[in-house]
Amino acid sequence: MVIDLKRCNACMACTLACKAENLTPPDIKWAKLLDRETGNCPKTRRELVPMLCMQCNEAPCVKVCPTTASIKRNDGIVWVDYDKCIGCKYCIVACPYNSRYYYEDDTPYFLLRFTPTEVFDSTVIGVQKKQLGTVQKCDFCKHRIEAGIKEGLEPGVDWEATPACVNACPARARVFGDLNAPDSEVSRLKRSGSAFQLLPELGTEPSIYYLSA
Amino acid sequence: MRYPEKQKSWGWVVATYVFLAGTGGGTFLSSFILESMGKHELIARIGALLGPVLVLIGTFFLLADLGSVTRVYRLFSTSSAFVASWMIRGTWILTIFIIFGLAYSLPSFELFEWLPWSKVSGVGQSIGIVAALLSALVVIYPGFLFSAARGIPFWNTAALPPLFFLSSLEAGIAVLAIIALFFTANFGVDVFHQLGAADVGLMFIELIVLGAYLDTIRHASISAAASVRLLINPLFIGGAVTIGLLLPLSLLLYSVFITDAFLLYILVGVTSVFVLFGGLLLRYCITRAGVYVLIH
Numbered sequence: 001m002v003i004d005l006k007r008c009n010a011c012m013a014c015t016l017a018c019k020a021e022n023l024t025p026p027d028i029k030w031a032k033l034l035d036r037e038t039g040n041c042p043k044t045r046r047e048l049v050p051m052l053c054m055q056c057n058e059a060p061c062v063k064v065c066p067t068t069a070s071i072k073r074n075d076g077i078v079w080v081d082y083d084k085c086i087g088c089k090y091c092i093v094a095c096p097y098n099s100r101y102y103y104e105d106d107t108p109y110f111l112l113r114f115t116p117t118e119v120f121d122s123t124v125i126g127v128q129k130k131q132l133g134t135v136q137k138c139d140f141c142k143h144r145i146e147a148g149i150k151e152g153l154e155p156g157v158d159w160e161a162t163p164a165c166v167n168a169c170p171a172r173a174r175v176f177g178d179l180n181a182p183d184s185e186v187s188r189l190k191r192s193g194s195a196f197q198l199l200p201e202l203g204t205e206p207s208i209y210y211l212s213a
Numbered sequence: 214m215r216y217p218e219k220q221k222s223w224g225w226v227v228a229t230y231v232f233l234a235g236t237g238g239g240t241f242l243s244s245f246i247l248e249s250m251g252k253h254e255l256i257a258r259i260g261a262l263l264g265p266v267l268v269l270i271g272t273f274f275l276l277a278d279l280g281s282v283t284r285v286y287r288l289f290s291t292s293s294a295f296v297a298s299w300m301i302r303g304t305w306i307l308t309i310f311i312i313f314g315l316a317y318s319l320p321s322f323e324l325f326e327w328l329p330w331s332k333v334s335g336v337g338q339s340i341g342i343v344a345a346l347l348s349a350l351v352v353i354y355p356g357f358l359f360s361a362a363r364g365i366p367f368w369n370t371a372a373l374p375p376l377f378f379l380s381s382l383e384a385g386i387a388v389l390a391i392i393a394l395f396f397t398a399n400f401g402v403d404v405f406h407q408l409g410a411a412d413v414g415l416m417f418i419e420l421i422v423l424g425a426y427l428d429t430i431r432h433a434s435i436s437a438a439a440s441v442r443l444l445i446n447p448l449f450i451g452g453a454v455t456i457g458l459l460l461p462l463s464l465l466l467y468s469v470f471i472t473d474a475f476l477l478y479i480l481v482g483v484t485s486v487f488v489l490f491g492g493l494l495l496r497y498c499i500t501r502a503g504v505y506v507l508i509h
Contacts, residue, residue: 034508036508036509060362060364062297063298063361064297064298064300064361064362066288066291066298066300066301066304067284067287067288067291067301068291069287083284084284084287085280085284086280086281086287086288087279087280088280088300089222089223089278089280090298090300090358090362092222092364093220093222093362093364093365093368093503094361094362095364096363096364096505096506096508097364097508098364098505102280104280132280133279133280133281134280135280198508199506199509202506204363
């Protein structure tokens with residue numbers, strides 16, 4: 001994925017779309033904005049950077065998982081199998097991007113009763129059912145991608161096969177595609193001069209590139 | 214995250230597990246060394262049993278921290294993760310150590326004399342050597358568990374394994390000293406002077422390692438500096454450093470000149486408790502001071 005920071009205006013539509021699509025628990029947001037200061041004084045600027053799981057190629061979370069609940073799939077997505085996760089939280093301290101969340105509190109949004117979306121059997125639409133006591137994170141809407149590929153759609157091009165955050169962005173700041181294909185739009189943008197990764201010095205090789213503002 | 218963010222996943226439960234595992238390993242290793250030297254056999258016998266028991270109690274703390282304890286069997290059924298994850302390596306090391314450690318130490322007690330091997334037999338000796346090697350790994354492993362966490366620069370450093378290793382060995386020797394206090398009729402003051410000397414040496418080295426670690430890492434990155442700032446609080450300076458290292462060091466140095474047995478016993482008892490208390494606090498404070506890398 002490539003995110004153009006010139007276009008992002010921090011509207012948080014991606015945060016809401018992700019929540020609606022993946023039915024995350026109340027305090028957990030898989031897509032969020034990082035509020036940081038950039039530049040040197042006096043030209044400092046407040047910058048809001050959209051953050052999600054970087055789906056690193058050398059993922060530290062995969063390396064430290066003791067039960068192989070976190071794996072790097074062939075298509076590049078780092079996925080947590082909730083059935084295998086024992087909730088040791090080692091991956092949370094290993095992830096430099098704070099992209100992983102421990103689900104420990106199943107208090108609903110509204111204290112009196114659960115909303116229909118909270119009791120909705122998310123497995124119907126293919127989203128993994130959240131389990132208490134496990135770790136969860138963004139999976140690039142794997143269920144949408146897999147369902148789309150099965151119907152012959154192309155992720156990043158066709159709406160149904162693309163992650164919810166990419167679809168929701170009103171500024172079209174997010175581009176999704178295959179980084180391994182040299183002529184895809186993400187590869188082209190990645191090669192442009194203003195593309196950068198977050199924390200490249202840690203050797204995690206994230207799959208998310210940002211275009212600088 | 215406008216400012217460096219503290220880690221909130223691991224707390225006193227993990228710190229206690231790491232402390233008990235390290236202390237148990239250190240107790241067994243020190244006991245085995247004492248037995249190989251042929252010294253203070255009674256203390257070493259009890260220490261060799263207490264070591265695996267402490268590690269076993271520690272694993273209960275680890276289980277208490279898991280989100281899904283019912284799936285803990287997966288730690289043993291997954292072989293591919295062994296290649297990279299220190300948590301799974303530690304699980305195996307601790308489990309096999311508990312088995313071998315108990316197998317080595319139990320036959321020397323009347324209740325378990327029916328076991329077909331004895332400590333002095335060839336089988337018993339081999340079990341003992343394996344258990345001793347494993348106990349060294351048990352003492353080393355918690356440092357690597359923390360230092361593999363790439364998200365937290367304060368932990369992701371080569372200084373942590375030696376620090377935890379030294380602290381665990383000290384704690385193990387302190388446990389032996391406490392055991393010895395129960396059998397003062399059998400021993401003279403020599404055993405306390407020897408154990409005290411070993412602890413003094415280890416404490417000197419640990420102070421150097423700790424000082425070098427904190428002074429170097431606070432210049433390494435913004436989040437590491439934030440971690441060190443968080444670490445320098447009364448619990449750490451008063452508890453882990455003063456009560457855990459400086460006071461025992463001074464008291465043990467002073468005890469070299471003491472020949473009055475009763476005073477020596479009190480001093481040794483107090484310093485051993487201080488060392489254990491300090492070891493637990495050291496791990497707790499380092500765990501709580503973990504700050505995530507700042508994304509720039």
